[in-house]
Amino acid sequence: MIWPAVIVGSLGAYLLKLSGYLIPERVLDNPRLQRLTAILPIALLAALVGVQTFSTGSAVTVDARVAGLAAAIVALALRAPFLVVILVAAATAAVLRGAGLAP
């Protein structure tokens, strides 16, 4: 089911963009919808951070990813670019695992 998900997701993401250019302005010109669309990415991205850091399957877990996330936050606070943030997080988790300090 990987490729169907990729194709349907890609098509849907494109149609969302296209709709903003083609459908009449007043349809999207709703303050409630605009507020919701503005905050939805914050809620979803935060939930993804939480779940992808603290879970394995259906279990809540704490492992080297937590240290990786903490390192990423430090890098972001120091205004590191996107790629550096990701490399710092991965390296932190890899080093802790390599040293046997975290699962």
Added chain:
Amino acid sequence: MFTGASQFALVGILGTGGGALVAVVTALLLGARNSLYALSLRSFVTTPGRPSIVRTMGQAQLTIDESTAMAIRYPQGSPQARHAFWATGIAIYVLWNLGTLIGALGAAALDDPRTLGLDAAVPAGFIALLWPRLRDRSTIALAVVSAAVAIALVPVLRPGLPVLSAVLVALVAERLMARRRA
């Protein structure tokens, strides 16, 4: 799929055993903001006269956070706004997809992505996308509550679904914001 947060979400959810439907729904909810970007970009990047459908279709694909941010710094309908939009959009389109290709080919050569800490790279990517959106106390509170609710639901729901609880949190947050403004 050319919208980074959605791409990450789709791959992240499929990779951790979430269903295809949940992965697609989450990706599309994250991509919904591009509709509003397109709406506000109309007056910035559209040339006077009859719009060409081919141009609009290309414009749609390049409508992302970065191209929108670059275009709206210039006056509406100005050549600078158009140039900023197309230059940013095309540059990121090429480099981003090149990166995706390298990642896809490189990942196939790895034994266990955990040894390299690549499972920690996924949440790091999400927080890097989230970081610039945390502008004030209410957005930080929204992020913390969304993450906590999703983690709390991990043992209860099927993999992938806990993330969608963020939609309910956002709906409640929107009502609270509206009430405070009233």
